[in-house]
Amino acid sequence: MKYKHVIWDWNGTxxxxxxxxxxxxxxxxxxxxxxxISEKTYRKVFTFPVENYYKKLGFNFEKEPFEIAGDEFVAYYGKYFSKAILHKDVRYVLNKFYYLNITQSVLSAGKHDFLLQWVTNHNLKKYFLKIIGINNQYAKGKTQQGLSLIKDLPYDKEDVVLVGDTIHDSEVAERMKINCFLIDHGHVSNERLKSTGRKVFSNLKDIIFHII
Structure with a gap:
């Protein structure tokens, strides 16, 4: 096995x-x-901190605090999140690693309580050693949670890989001093992901052979 533990991003991945x-x-x-905006434009501009992405779209946080727009988004997302489904082949890939005894975790910029609910609603809890979100609903703090997670895992850093769909996931992995693979079916375009220098995939199944 090339890796003993996979850390998954949640939203978009x-x-x-x-x-x-x-x-x-x-x-x-x-x-x-x-x-x-269209989904194409969204994938061109979405970034972390998310406040910067809002500013790119024209939100004026001199007129109102970011938290007002952020709370509105979270409320809308929460109202309809049950309609969001897993990406193609997610269960297949999670099962593959599960039965190969490659342990897995989730590290998300979503609020921890929400994340637990999302993972539970999709019947995925059994696959994950740890499920780690953040303590706010404004997508701030993923790096710090990642640093805590890597300290808690019983593996050497070279045995752990993070799989995500944003440039921020690459940055978090860099801070954690672990490798990172990126998938382009989420929130950021293939072109932008490739700018990180990471391996970028379009199909989750293709990642399997780079991990086992």
């Missing part, structure tokens, strides 16, 4: 929720008289 995030941000844009 395992969960196909890009469409919902676009709907949610467009609700906020419409409310403020700003142009709505």
């Amino acid at each position: 395992l969960l196909d929720d890009r469409w919902l995030c676009v709907e949610g941000i467009n609700q906020g844009l419409l409310k403020r008289g700003l142009p709505i």
Whole structure:
């Protein structure tokens, strides 16, 4: 085995929720008289910290605090999140690693309580050694949680890989001093992901052979 433990990002990597995030941000844009965006545009501009992405779209946080728009988005997402499904082949890949005794965790920029609910609703808890979210609903703190997670895992860093769908996932892995694979079916375009220098995949199944 090349790796003994896989750390998965959740939103966009395992969960196909890009469409919902676009709907949610467009609700906020419409409310403020700003142009709505397509999924293609979203994948070109989405970034962390998410406050910067809001600013790119025209939100003015001198007129109102970021938290107002952030809370509106979270409320919309929470109302419809049950409609978001897992990406193709997620269960197949999780099962593959599970039966090969490659342990797995989730590390998310989603609020911890929400994350537990999401993972439970999709009947995936049995696959994960640890399920780690953050303590706020504004996607702040994933790096610190990642650093804590890597200290808690009973593996050497070279035996752990993070799989995500954003440039921020690459940055988090860099801070954790572990390798990272990126998947382009989520929140960031293939072109932007390739700018990190990481291996970028379009199919989750293709990652298997780089891990086992």
